[in-house]
Amino acid sequence: MSTPTPVAICGSFSFDSVIAPDGRPLTGKVGGNALWSSLGALISGVAPRIVTVVGDDYPGEVVERLQSAGIDTSAVARIDRAHPVRLTFAHLPDGGRLQPVPAHMLAGMDAATRAQFIDTTTDPETLALGAPTPALVPDAWLDEIAHWHLPLLPLVRHRAMVAHLSGARGTLQTDCPARSDLLDAPYERLEHTVGDIDYFLPSTSDFDVIDPDATIDAVIVRLRDSGAGTIVLKAGADGVLIVDGAERWLVPAHPDEPIDPTGAGDAFCGGFLAGRARGLDIVAAAALGAAAASFAVSVTDPLDLLDVAPSEVEARAHELRAAAHPHVDVLQGGIQ
Numbered sequence: 001m002s003t004p005t006p007v008a009i010c011g012s013f014s015f016d017s018v019i020a021p022d023g024r025p026l027t028g029k030v031g032g033n034a035l036w037s038s039l040g041a042l043i044s045g046v047a048p049r050i051v052t053v054v055g056d057d058y059p060g061e062v063v064e065r066l067q068s069a070g071i072d073t074s075a076v077a078r079i080d081r082a083h084p085v086r087l088t089f090a091h092l093p094d095g096g097r098l099q100p101v102p103a104h105m106l107a108g109m110d111a112a113t114r115a116q117f118i119d120t121t122t123d124p125e126t127l128a129l130g131a132p133t134p135a136l137v138p139d140a141w142l143d144e145i146a147h148w149h150l151p152l153l154p155l156v157r158h159r160a161m162v163a164h165l166s167g168a169r170g171t172l173q174t175d176c177p178a179r180s181d182l183l184d185a186p187y188e189r190l191e192h193t194v195g196d197i198d199y200f201l202p203s204t205s206d207f208d209v210i211d212p213d214a215t216i217d218a219v220i221v222r223l224r225d226s227g228a229g230t231i232v233l234k235a236g237a238d239g240v241l242i243v244d245g246a247e248r249w250l251v252p253a254h255p256d257e258p259i260d261p262t263g264a265g266d267a268f269c270g271g272f273l274a275g276r277a278r279g280l281d282i283v284a285a286a287a288l289g290a291a292a293a294s295f296a297v298s299v300t301d302p303l304d305l306l307d308v309a310p311s312e313v314e315a316r317a318h319e320l321r322a323a324a325h326p327h328v329d330v331l332q333g334g335i336q
């Protein structure tokens with residue numbers, strides 16, 4: 001493997017309470033899009049640097065274990081208040097996901113468990129408190145980092161970070177900004193930034209909010225008309241659709257019965273980032289991301305990914321790369 005170039009991830013850490021697909025409540029888990037995507041990169045062979053914010057009740061052990069595993073946590077900022085980002089997810093047996101968990105799904109739980117299912121992200125102010133700001137990015141990194149990743153951020157923060165990092169040396173990949181911020185005028189809001197993003201990594205559930213009545217092709221065409229570069233569309237169990245210039249590829253998902261799908265999309269983004277840092281072509285990078293995601297769905301505690309050997313991820317990525325194929329249907333009706 002050639003020496004990877006340095007990568008950085010600027011996103012959130014969180015506490016998550018989840019209803020797993022089998023109905024089990026899993027409460028107070030450490031999580032966050034920056035945590036899952038960093039671990040996705042790590043098990044894909046590249047230790048990233050992280051920019052994030054943690055509250056004073058966030059377990060110090062998490063940051064220490066990441067640092068010991070080779071992840072640079074020097075730009076993790078501690079704030080003097082309770083950790084602001086708490087999310088709740090219900091993963092449905094059919095692969096769907098609800099966030100926050102609706103009240104009727106909490107009805108049968110005891111009071112202590114139910115109390116863990118408070119979701120702070122319905123308040124955009126709280127989400128922004130836990131999100132990184134441009135000022136937290138060390139100046140030296142603007143020259144040193146070859147590839148940046150921004151996981152989901154509130155729209156205002158996403159814009160500020162894209163503006164800051166598009167002037168940096170490295171390439172920029174981002175997830176979709178928070179869907180709740182796109183509802184009124186999704187294309188207009190995305191138009192501000194998509195032209196500055198080298199690799200845009202939304203999911204089909206983002207597309208459902210961006211344009212619920214349109215086909216996947218129609219959304220892609222519209223985003224491309226707005227200046228989007230390469231689009232890498234995460235489609236859950238249907239795999240990943242890559243639209244890169246005139247080329248379209250479909251990378252299948254590894255067939256797993258997920259124990260807890262929380263973090264899969266972010267682990268994909270981390271693996272994809274690692275693949276690019278390792279100089280892989282875009283299809284191989286997506287296969288690496290899909291392999292990382294398949295390990296993420298098999299754990300409930302993200303830190304269990306520290307026990308996954310990059311060679312295991314690599315082997316699975318090879319299988320997925322071999323099964324990837326050019327995808328022409330996107331021009332005719334999408335992958336739905």
Ligand SMILES: OC[C@H]1O[C@H](O)[C@H](O)[C@@H]1O
Pocket residue numbers: 012013014015016030031032033034036087262263264265266267
């Ligand atoms: O990818 C899932 C992660 O994104 C959100 O930030 C949640 O907190 C969760 O841990």
